[in-house]
Amino acid sequence: QQPVQSPQAVILREGEDAVINCSSSKALYSVHWYRQKHGEAPVFLMILLKGGEQKGHDKISASFNEKKQQSSLYLTASQLSYSGTYFCGTEDESNTGKLIFGQGTTLQVKP
Amino acid sequence: DTGVSQNPRHKITKRGQNVTFRCDPISEHNRLYWYRQTLGQGPEFLTYFQNEAQLEKSRLLSDRFSAERPKGSFSTLEIQRTEQGDSAMYLCASSGADYGYTFGSGTRLTVV
Helix, strand or coil, X not given: CCCEEECCEEEEECCCCEEEEEECCCCEEEEEEEEXXXXXXXXXXXXXXXXXXXXXXXXXXEEEECCCCEEEEEECCCCHHHCEEEEEEEEECCCCCCCEECCCEEEEEEC | CCCCEEECCEEEECCXXXXXXXXXXXXXXXXXXXXXXXXXXXXXXXXXXXXXXXXXXXXXXXXXXXXXXXXXXXXXXXXXXXXXXHCEEEEXXXXXXXXXXXXXXXXXEEEC
8 A cells, every 4th residue: 555656766967857756556635745864854845635735845846646646746957955765645535644655766966 | 833852862772671752743733643764665654643542553563562642742652572673763743634744853763
């Protein structure tokens, strides 16, 4: 039931774009995205709710296809500070807030 | 508001000993979650509370693990008779409904 993220790792130059995908086999109420830097706790980026509502950082964009139980995170004009591991967390339709996290996508942005 | 606070930051214990971790969530958040994370993996769900009620506990969690949230405020996670496989980062998070988690800095447990 763990969501599957792809790719596992990405290396970019500053200014380049990246897309990280998250796919679940279960019907979802929401998808969350978090970024974790080495040795730190995950930091909330965005939540996408069933029905189309989104909340989160203005500079981050993402999509949620409810029918396919898939979400994508779009990182545009990447900066060095975007480096880290990105996790999606999926919440099923029980709407308890409990998240199941994917295995993570490691992003490295080089100068 | 100072965010989610976890104590201690690090804990080294001998196999077989009991350990207890504390989490102080954001005061307005009624939901509190415990996760465990090992190197290279995403956080793994352990248990969660809505106010003082523990509503779900992972089936992967043995009876050696117990959590409480008295009066819906801070929470404690206790591991009894620790094993080397319990070594991990233990993360606490809190949230309101339909919003993201705020994670604490975690407690890193090393069982020797």
